[in-house]
Amino acid sequence: MNAPIKKIVLPVAGLGTRFLPATKAIPKEMLPVVDKPLIQYAVEEALEAGIEDIILVTGRNKQVMEDHFDHAYELEKILQEKGKDEALEVARSMLLEEGRISYVRQMRPLGLGHAIWCARKLVGNNPFAVALPDDLIKGRPGALKQMVEAYNELGGNMVATMNVSREDTSKYGVITPGDHTKNRIVVGGLVEKPHPDDAPSTQAVVGRYILQPEVMDHLNKKAVGAGGEIQLTDAMAELIGQQPFHAIEFDGTRFDCGSKIGWLMANLSLATEDPTLASEVERLITFR
Numbered sequence: 001m002n003a004p005i006k007k008i009v010l011p012v013a014g015l016g017t018r019f020l021p022a023t024k025a026i027p028k029e030m031l032p033v034v035d036k037p038l039i040q041y042a043v044e045e046a047l048e049a050g051i052e053d054i055i056l057v058t059g060r061n062k063q064v065m066e067d068h069f070d071h072a073y074e075l076e077k078i079l080q081e082k083g084k085d086e087a088l089e090v091a092r093s094m095l096l097e098e099g100r101i102s103y104v105r106q107m108r109p110l111g112l113g114h115a116i117w118c119a120r121k122l123v124g125n126n127p128f129a130v131a132l133p134d135d136l137i138k139g140r141p142g143a144l145k146q147m148v149e150a151y152n153e154l155g156g157n158m159v160a161t162m163n164v165s166r167e168d169t170s171k172y173g174v175i176t177p178g179d180h181t182k183n184r185i186v187v188g189g190l191v192e193k194p195h196p197d198d199a200p201s202t203q204a205v206v207g208r209y210i211l212q213p214e215v216m217d218h219l220n221k222k223a224v225g226a227g228g229e230i231q232l233t234d235a236m237a238e239l240i241g242q243q244p245f246h247a248i249e250f251d252g253t254r255f256d257c258g259s260k261i262g263w264l265m266a267n268l269s270l271a272t273e274d275p276t277l278a279s280e281v282e283r284l285i286t287f288r
């Protein structure tokens, strides 16, 4: 039996330069989509997948996320006194049992691979999931649950992929696809941000992964890859051939909320599904 996925690493130490000036003093992961910050969507998706331990890799200016997952005593007291029970419940909705959420600092933003490596002591010798909170994925069930279910059958390592246009391959990690069964693809190779002419396919990796702890041995080498960063893709590529490695073409819609257009689209998409907002939003879009 495959060891169950009980831990997730959420790297949130990036600089968010594509979203300046909004991200100058607040972390990108605290940008709201409709009424919830991106980090909350990621944690909810992990809980839905049965994951118990949440590990945030944070950086400078990221303390506000610790506060988001803690009591807000003053606010809760005022809401209680005013009898605002519904608001009180919402304010308390993201309180996990103490000890289930941990924080570790990435002291320098050296890349996604380095951020994951910073969590090695908390991950230990266990398989673990990774989610990039700025990739918001709308899916029923969520992408992580879809992946955990596939992992329970297949084991090994896993990335979530989607089909992109060839010219967009240079923005993603791209797989060399092998055998294909339903939405499960055997991964024969992985390359980060290839030139579109060199991309081995148009199956692009988005921000959801299931990894075996051995990936940390490869991250430990701190090899610098595309963009001068320590890339997770390069460490994952070293596992191919050593351990099972699959891509899951997930069922759902992914929004790149680290970009302005992706974030706007996510807001519109989720707002049109919210009965308290849908008609106003649709009226606004139709009148433009």
Ligand code: UTP
Binding pocket: 011, 012, 013, 014, 015, 016, 017, 018, 019, 028, 057, 106, 108, 109, 110, 111, 112, 114, 115, 132, 133, 134, 258
């Ligand atoms: P991005 O590629 O979106 O980089 O990171 P970024 O710095 O956050 O944003 P831009 O490109 O400057 O606008 C993908 C994920 O990896 C994390 C980010 O927080 C995000 O979840 N990351 C990236 C780190 O935690 N540390 C890093 O050194 C780099």
